[in-house]
Amino acid sequence: MTSQTTLFAVSAVSGVYPQGAQVSVLLPLPVDTAYDYLVPTGDGLRAGDIVEVPLGRRFEVGVVWGAGTGDVPPAKLREVVHKLDLPQIPEVLRRFIDWVAGYTLQPPGSLLRIAVNPARRWVPPAPVTAITASGASLASRGLKATPAREKLLAIAARGQFPTAAALARAAGVSSGVIRDMITAGALSVIPAAHVSAFDALDPGAAPPVLEAAQGAAVDDLRARVGAGFSVAVLEGVTGSGKTEVYLEAVAAALTAGKQVLVLVPEIALTTQTLARFAQRFGGVPALWHSDLNYKARRETWAGTATGDARVVVGARSALFLPFNDLGLIVVDEEHESAFKQEDGVIYHARDMAVVRAREGGIPIILASATPSLETVMNVRDKRYADVRLPQRYGAAAMPKISIIDMKATPPEKATWGRAWLAPPLVNAVNRALGAGEQSLLFLNRRGYAPLTLCRTCGHRLHCPRCTAWLVEHRLTRRLQCHHCGFAASVPEACSSCGAKDSFVACGPGIERVAEEATARWPDAVVRAVASDTLERPSVVQELVEDILQHRVDILVGTQVLAKGHHFPGLTVVGVVDADLGLSGWDLRAAERTHQLMQQVAGRAGRAEKPGHVYLQTHDPRHPVMEALVSGDGVAFIDSEIAARDALGMPPFGRLAALILSGPDEIAVIAAGKTLAAAAPEGEGIEVLGPAPAFMALLRGLHRHRLLLKTKRTIPPQPLVKAWLEAVKIPASVRVQIDIDPYSFY
Numbered sequence: 133m134t135s136q137t138t139l140f141a142v143s144a145v146s147g148v149y150p151q152g153a154q155v156s157v158l159l160p161l162p163v164d165t166a167y168d169y170l171v172p173t174g175d176g177l178r179a180g181d182i183v184e185v186p187l188g189r190r191f192e193v194g195v196v197w198g199a200g201t202g203d204v205p206p207a208k209l210r211e212v213v214h215k216l217d218l219p220q221i222p223e224v225l226r227r228f229i230d231w232v233a234g235y236t237l238q239p240p241g242s243l244l245r246i247a248v249n250p251a252r253r254w255v256p257p258a259p260v261t262a263i264t265a266s267g268a269s270l271a272s273r274g275l276k277a278t279p280a281r282e283k284l285l286a287i288a289a290r291g292q293f294p295t296a297a298a299l300a301r302a303a304g305v306s307s308g309v310i311r312d313m314i315t316a317g318a319l320s321v322i323p324a325a326h327v328s329a330f331d332a333l334d335p336g337a338a339p340p341v342l343e344a345a346q347g348a349a350v351d352d353l354r355a356r357v358g359a360g361f362s363v364a365v366l367e368g369v370t371g372s373g374k375t376e377v378y379l380e381a382v383a384a385a386l387t388a389g390k391q392v393l394v395l396v397p398e399i400a401l402t403t404q405t406l407a408r409f410a411q412r413f414g415g416v417p418a419l420w421h422s423d424l425n426y427k428a429r430r431e432t433w434a435g436t437a438t439g440d441a442r443v444v445v446g447a448r449s450a451l452f453l454p455f456n457d458l459g460l461i462v463v464d465e466e467h468e469s470a471f472k473q474e475d476g477v478i479y480h481a482r483d484m485a486v487v488r489a490r491e492g493g494i495p496i497i498l499a500s501a502t503p504s505l506e507t508v509m510n511v512r513d514k515r516y517a518d519v520r521l522p523q524r525y526g527a528a529a530m531p532k533i534s535i536i537d538m539k540a541t542p543p544e545k546a547t548w549g550r551a552w553l554a555p556p557l558v559n560a561v562n563r564a565l566g567a568g569e570q571s572l573l574f575l576n577r578r579g580y581a582p583l584t585l586c587r588t589c590g591h592r593l594h595c596p597r598c599t600a601w602l603v604e605h606r607l608t609r610r611l612q613c614h615h616c617g618f619a620a621s622v623p624e625a626c627s628s629c630g631a632k633d634s635f636v637a638c639g640p641g642i643e644r645v646a647e648e649a650t651a652r653w654p655d656a657v658v659r660a661v662a663s664d665t666l667e668r669p670s671v672v673q674e675l676v677e678d679i680l681q682h683r684v685d686i687l688v689g690t691q692v693l694a695k696g697h698h699f700p701g702l703t704v705v706g707v708v709d710a711d712l713g714l715s716g717w718d719l720r721a722a723e724r725t726h727q728l729m730q731q732v733a734g735r736a737g738r739a740e741k742p743g744h745v746y747l748q749t750h751d752p753r754h755p756v757m758e759a760l761v762s763g764d765g766v767a768f769i770d771s772e773i774a775a776r777d778a779l780g781m782p783p784f785g786r787l788a789a790l791i792l793s794g795p796d797e798i799a800v801i802a803a804g805k806t807l808a809a810a811a812p813e814g815e816g817i818e819v820l821g822p823a824p825a826f827m828a829l830l831r832g833l834h835r836h837r838l839l840l841k842t843k844r845t846i847p848p849q850p851l852v853k854a855w856l857e858a859v860k861i862p863a864s865v866r867v868q869i870d871i872d873p874y875s876f877y
């Protein structure tokens with residue numbers, strides 16, 4: 133035991149755990165604690181080293197978390213196999229993981245898994261060659277001095293480029309020219325000791341000329357870079373130049389030699405974001421999201437650790453990348469609920485991004501046209517700084533928003549079947565078509581119809597594995613469950629009454645609205661767009677190009693189209709069902725609808741042509757509709773805040789949900805009862821449930837929920853921990869903890 137104490141004393145000084153010392157190794161598994169191992173022969177280990185260790189009869193890749201706990205006698209400990217030749221997991225990331233685990237009550241190993249996943253199948257990358265200027269002039273190489281060649285040569289002289297494509301991107305020319313220049317010797321291919329897999333980003337490449345308000349915002353944000361932790365909320369209507377402005381803060385961080393993380397809610401959004409980066413910095417940033425292939429993931433992961441990746445644009449999990457020297461975080465569209473990770477490891481990426489910034493002592497920018505209520509409260513309480521852009525950039529005016537009362541002016545009977553577009557919207561689209569302008573019909577529902585039922589007996593087609601209807605997709609001729617992916621063809625006969633050809637579609641999805649648009653405007657080009665039609669970024673790119681080049685007259689789309697894109701020719705936006713998000717019980721239903729409608733409205737009238745937005749609603753007096761028409765977002769937020777305050781709902785109170793699920797409903801119900809019997813009690817503590825979840829059946833699992841609600845001053849985490857420790861839940865029932873739940877399904 134004494135020798136151990138001395139060893140730890142040594143480690144405290146040099147940071148090295150020498151041979152024979154005990155270290156705790158956190159494994160990327162859903163486990164709550166790190167396990168102790170002995171340091172093997174060699175140079176010792178440091179905290180953050182990625183190591184391979186034996187676990188039972190297999191091997192796992194884990195991370196040295198610190199000194200051993202000493203829980204297991206040394207004689208029983210096994211040795212670390214070896215340290216992998218990989219970058220370390222930085223101290224700040226380890227601290228962050230511990231913090232997030234403590235807050236979300238997710239196993240730290242599950243969080244570590246996000247952070248080290250690419251390391252688990254590591255193959256060292258093979259750097260080879262780079263392209264750069266040879267130093268010879270075009271003339272001396274017998275090449276005619278075209279603008280493209282001159283530009284290429286100038287850019288190539290600035291450094292080394294891993295591929296012709298990267299050089300072409302940086303110079304903004306097509307890569308076809310490059311081969312000739314290499315053959316002629318104006319560019320040369322050199323062996324590169326170290327070639328970054330990423331484009332060089334030049335903060336001075338193309339700075340914008342800023343408007344006064346933008347300039348003030350930029351000054352504020354730039355001053356934060358290098359000045360420690362701070363949170364700035366960059367608020368401005370769509371088109372006010374938020375992206376333009378935060379790119380200047382990115383430039384400041386790059387100039388200071390720091391790395392930058394830009395979190396985006398949906399990866400479909402990145403196409404235009406990347407284009408903006410390329411324009412501004414002469415190169416595209418590194419990407420991070422779950423659809424990347426393994427090679428790209430590995431490259432970005434290692435690039436953040438080595439520092440080659442200067443800027444990462446990524447989805448939620450990019451927060452767990454091992455950045456070497458992160459200097460700025462930007463959360464774009466901070467209000468988006470997509471930042472809340474709901475499956476598997478449950479955490480809110482925007483909230484945790486603030487924590488990551490705090491742990492790293494760096495600034496974070498939360499950008500949004502419609503900041504979340506939580507963020508608004510933080511601004512009002514002076515915890516976050518308010519940086520505002522008051523109006524749209526240039527001549528672009530905000531669109532006019534009108535309500536279409538579906539009771540007063542319902543869609544007229546049509547020859548092709550049911551219609552979903554009311555006369556005022558039809559007229560507006562007519563006008564736009566006449567003026568050579570584009571229209572967007574927005575409906576947040578994929579497929580043809582959300583419900584299919586038997587006309588004879590009323591039987592509804594539902595998913596066998598979920599509490600959900602099957603959605604008909606006519607394009608693919610399938611019925612789909614949007615929750616579990618179940619798919620089947622439309623049956624010929626009703627399984628309930630046997631009637632043939634008796635199924636009817638109820639309600640509209642975008643395919644059905646597109647059908648109506650095609651019937652109404654046979655000469656117009658109509659395109660239906662949803663997330664399932666845009667799986668690949670290249671498809672998104674083509675679509676955006678088609679819209680910009682006016683190869684589409686009428687777009688029918690879900691929210692994939694509602695955000696981030698700029699379509700100057702688009703002047704009419706029709707929201708087919710503005711009430712859609714308001715049904716059902718959800719704390720944030722009104723807020724979300726307000727945000728989404730504003731986002732959709734923001735697509736209209738970007739350039740000189742003013743836009744007009746039409747909201748079809750059955751409830752024109754609803755506060756959300758009134759706020760949208762009057763444009764008084766502040767009054768709306770105020771009323772939402774008052775409502776949440778009155779109910780003690782977040783951010784005035786705290787919530788933690790327990791979601792029980794399992795294949796055996798009886799066992800799930802019994803577990804709910806067990807938990808209810810042991811529920812925490814006390815002043816300012818309330819437990820609701822257990823009750824069947826809204827999605828009582830999901831992917832074949834039965835689900836029940838409990839909700840713990842506490843006063844703001846009572847953190848729910850210790851209560852939940854003690855609660856779960858006090859009961860015995862059978863292994864067949866899974867208990868998921870959701871701190872600050874956003875979904876109540």
Ligand code: ADP
Nearest residue numbers: 340341342343369370371372373374375376525
């Ligand atoms: P937001 O992110 O607030 O929606 P953007 O930054 O995308 O706004 O700006 C909207 C449009 O206006 C973009 O096309 C952008 O390039 C342009 N824009 C904004 N500010 C400037 C500026 N200072 N100079 C040139 N173009 C600008």
Ligand code: ZN
Nearest residue numbers: 595598613616
């Ligand atoms: Zn299903």
